[in-house]
Amino acid sequence: MTLPACRSFLDQHPQAELILVGKAEALAPAAGWARCRLVEASEVVEMDDPVEIALRKKRDSSMRVAIQQVKRNAEGVSEADACVSAGNTGALMAVARYLLKTLEGIDRPAIASVMPNQHGHYTTMLDLGANVDCSAEHLLQFAVMGSALVSAVDGKEQPTVGLLNIGEEVIKGSETIKRAGELLRAASLAGHLNFHGNVEGNDIFKGTTDLVVCDGFVGNVALKTAEGLAGMITSFLKQEFTRTPLTKLVAMLAMPTLKRFSRRLDHRRFNGAALLGLRGLVFKSHGSADALAFENALNRAYDAARNRLLDRVHDRILETLQALPGAGQSAAQPEAPAARHAA
Amino acid sequence: MTLPACRSFLDQHPQAELILVGKAEALAPAAGWARCRLVEASEVVEMDDPVEIALRKKRDSSMRVAIQQVKRNAEGVSEADACVSAGNTGALMAVARYLLKTLEGIDRPAIASVMPNQHGHYTTMLDLGANVDCSAEHLLQFAVMGSALVSAVDGKEQPTVGLLNIGEEVIKGSETIKRAGELLRAASLAGHLNFHGNVEGNDIFKGTTDLVVCDGFVGNVALKTAEGLAGMITSFLKQEFTRTPLTKLVAMLAMPTLKRFSRRLDHRRFNGAALLGLRGLVFKSHGSADALAFENALNRAYDAARNRLLDRVHDRILETLQALPGAGQSAAQPEAPAARHAA
Numbered sequence: 001m002t003l004p005a006c007r008s009f010l011d012q013h014p015q016a017e018l019i020l021v022g023k024a025e026a027l028a029p030a031a032g033w034a035r036c037r038l039v040e041a042s043e044v045v046e047m048d049d050p051v052e053i054a055l056r057k058k059r060d061s062s063m064r065v066a067i068q069q070v071k072r073n074a075e076g077v078s079e080a081d082a083c084v085s086a087g088n089t090g091a092l093m094a095v096a097r098y099l100l101k102t103l104e105g106i107d108r109p110a111i112a113s114v115m116p117n118q119h120g121h122y123t124t125m126l127d128l129g130a131n132v133d134c135s136a137e138h139l140l141q142f143a144v145m146g147s148a149l150v151s152a153v154d155g156k157e158q159p160t161v162g163l164l165n166i167g168e169e170v171i172k173g174s175e176t177i178k179r180a181g182e183l184l185r186a187a188s189l190a191g192h193l194n195f196h197g198n199v200e201g202n203d204i205f206k207g208t209t210d211l212v213v214c215d216g217f218v219g220n221v222a223l224k225t226a227e228g229l230a231g232m233i234t235s236f237l238k239q240e241f242t243r244t245p246l247t248k249l250v251a252m253l254a255m256p257t258l259k260r261f262s263r264r265l266d267h268r269r270f271n272g273a274a275l276l277g278l279r280g281l282v283f284k285s286h287g288s289a290d291a292l293a294f295e296n297a298l299n300r301a302y303d304a305a306r307n308r309l310l311d312r313v314h315d316r317i318l319e320t321l322q323a324l325p326g327a328g329q330s331a332a333q334p335e336a337p338a339a340r341h342a343a
Numbered sequence: 344m345t346l347p348a349c350r351s352f353l354d355q356h357p358q359a360e361l362i363l364v365g366k367a368e369a370l371a372p373a374a375g376w377a378r379c380r381l382v383e384a385s386e387v388v389e390m391d392d393p394v395e396i397a398l399r400k401k402r403d404s405s406m407r408v409a410i411q412q413v414k415r416n417a418e419g420v421s422e423a424d425a426c427v428s429a430g431n432t433g434a435l436m437a438v439a440r441y442l443l444k445t446l447e448g449i450d451r452p453a454i455a456s457v458m459p460n461q462h463g464h465y466t467t468m469l470d471l472g473a474n475v476d477c478s479a480e481h482l483l484q485f486a487v488m489g490s491a492l493v494s495a496v497d498g499k500e501q502p503t504v505g506l507l508n509i510g511e512e513v514i515k516g517s518e519t520i521k522r523a524g525e526l527l528r529a530a531s532l533a534g535h536l537n538f539h540g541n542v543e544g545n546d547i548f549k550g551t552t553d554l555v556v557c558d559g560f561v562g563n564v565a566l567k568t569a570e571g572l573a574g575m576i577t578s579f580l581k582q583e584f585t586r587t588p589l590t591k592l593v594a595m596l597a598m599p600t601l602k603r604f605s606r607r608l609d610h611r612r613f614n615g616a617a618l619l620g621l622r623g624l625v626f627k628s629h630g631s632a633d634a635l636a637f638e639n640a641l642n643r644a645y646d647a648a649r650n651r652l653l654d655r656v657h658d659r660i661l662e663t664l665q666a667l668p669g670a671g672q673s674a675a676q677p678e679a680p681a682a683r684h685a686a
Contacts, residue, residue, distance in 0.1 A: 116575070117575070118574075118575050118578060129509055132509065132516055132517045132520075133517050133518075164564060166472055166475065166559070166560055166563040166564065166567075173475055173560070174475045174476050174560060175476075177475075177560075200563075200564070200567045200571075201563070201564045201565065201566065201567030201568030201569070201570070201571055202567045202568065202570050202571025202574065203571065204568060204571055204572075205568075205571035205572050205574065205575040206571060206574075206575075214564075216509070217509055217516065217517060217520075217561065218560065218561055218564050220509040220543075220544070221507060221509065221543070221544045221557075221561050221564065221565055222544065222564055222565065222568045223544065224509075224543045224544030224545045225544035225545065225547060225548075225565045225568050225569055226544070226568055226569075226572050227544070227545050228543075228544055228545025228546065228547055228548035228549060229547075229548050229569050229572050229573065230572065230576070231461075231545065231548065231549075232459070232460070232461050232548040232549075233573070233576055233608065235461060236604055236607050236608065237604055240600045240601075240603050240604040240607075241597075241600055243600070243603075247600050250593075250596050250597045250600060251597075251600075253593050253596060253597075254584075254593045254594075254596075254597050257583045257584055257586070257590045257593060257594075258583075260583050260586075261579055261580055261583040264579050264583075265576065265579065
């Protein structure tokens with residue numbers, strides 16, 4: 001699936017160059033492609049490899065060598081502007097964090113992706129599973145990184161930010177969420193964020209805000225719940241339209257309409273999650289992506305690189321931390337790990 | 344909406360009796376109904392009333408008087424076997440907890456409801472929003488209460504239990520979730536639960552387990568996310584089928600199929616959440632329920648009362664706590680409040 005997606009991507013973007021990393025036999029079909037360099041790696045991180053194996057044993061894995069391509073040298077120059085992988089998410093995050101390190105002011109990288117919304121556009125959401133426990137300061141960092149992502153990829157300079165909660169009122173939620181709300185409001189008043197306030201699960205699909213911020217546990221549950229429900233609804237619709245010869249006939253007549261409908265929900269169009277907060281751009285494609293889905297992940301990475309996502313995240317984080325010294329004091333919060341960004 | 348639902352409920356259940364509680368003018372149309380007693384209350388808790396108002400000011404509210412009907416006296420006798428309200432959830436939980444108190448062995452009551460699943464059946468889930476922060480011990484209590492609910496209402500003696508997590512492996516999730524997994528496994532080994540293991544958001548709709556256990560924050564986000572996505576999908580389907588005169592014609596032909604489809608997802612069929620862990624049965628209907636939805640909430644409460652849900656929860660909790668002394672030691676866990684059920 002990867003090679004046809006790469007071929008189509010190169011055809012669509014005459015300015016783009018690709019570096020393909022993998023085992024020699026996997027790369028062979030791409031030999032001789034213009035604007036495409038092949039880099040061999042002798043190993044592959046498997047989907048069920050523990051993080052430790054990916055980090056310590058497989059030192060010549062395609063994943064590791066690919067991430068190495070985006071590592072900047074002392075002069076700030078790297079071989080590639082972004083890396084895209086459809087591999088093991090946990091391993092990808094761990095290897096990327098180990099090799100690239102986090103940006104100044106960021107305690108933990110987060111995974112951001114998009115979901116379709118009622119406006120026919122999409123809602124960006126993070127974190128989707130990299131961090132199970134988050135402090136209020138982490139949620140603020142996610143909001144800043146996510147805003148940079150939306151502004152880079154969608155061109156909205158001041159995307160609206162919602163804090164995922166179980167009610168709209170400021171008194172709702174856990175202590176961490178309430179404190180995150182305070183930090184986000186302060187950042188918004190200082191002009192560094194466009195904070196809308198609390199949002200609920202249904203607001204993701206209403207498109208109430210451009211960005212929805214939450215911890216990785218809640219985000220992952222919301223994402224998987226949505227995938228599960230979409231799958232069930234699709235299968236119910238199929239069952240009803242294939243129930244009898246008559247319904248099958250009606251289904252044939254309704255086919256163009258049903259196809260338009262299912263295209264609007266097609267998760268392949270939303271493939272390509274950003275690993276934000278690292279000193280390099282890394283994008284994660286769904287492991288079961290087909291060529292169309294993988295090409296979308298390549299497009300998202302390409303757009304992010306062209307629009308200088310890395311510099312934007314870097315600049316926004318520094319700006320926010322300088323304006324809000326409290327936001328960097330996570331070392332003073334018992335729930336947060338020692339901060340590496342003491343102002 | 345309430346009165347037509349009550350009228351239909353009485354007609355459907357010749358053994359049932361209703362006590363209607365409310366303002367005199369609201370009750371007037373039910374005057375003279377057989378098997379129906381009217382109890383006046385001078386006040387009403389509004390949807391936006393703070394919990395404090397419901398608890399301290401409106402002492403003659405219909406909500407409070409209705410809950411009072413299920414409070415047992417010293418001989419263990421109460422006026423009503425269950426209470427159903429479509430009012431303010433926070434106020435209902437607070438007033439019910441204040442008047443009825445929690446069952447022995449239960450630290451916090453939880454809200455349980457059902458979602459449709461791919462098997463054409465439904466998955467029971469709790470907590471859906473009563474508790475934002477939960478300890479491992481609370482999650483075990485939810486599992487035990489939820490199992491009692493499923494066995495009472497569905498007649499499954501050993502319902503399977505899933506712990507909502509962000510991966511199936513036991514090493515996934517926060518410390519609280521991992522410890523909850525250990526408690527659930529121990530309770531399962533001792534024969535007090537049928538613990539399947541970790542489940543993910545998509546498993547709710549796959550119907551992997553009969554019961555899904557989670558904290559109230561995660562449960563509420565999952566529920567609202569599902570509601571939001573279902574709403575968006577329905578509106579996309581409508582938009583596509585009303586796009587042109589031709590698609591409208593096809594929609595007319597497809598109407599019986601589309602109706603069967605939407606009936607399978609009809610949230611009214613799943614209305615009626617149980618407030619579990621109290622010394623009395625209280626059910627919550629959705630605030631915007633129509634007559635059909637409210638009648639379903641009445642049916643759920645009636646089934647629970649007939650099947651002795653209260654005694655079942657009580658017995659199961661005691662049984663589990665005796666077998667697993669660790670499960671009652673939440674006072675030893677820093678994240679849990681002082682336990683009232685020290686063995």
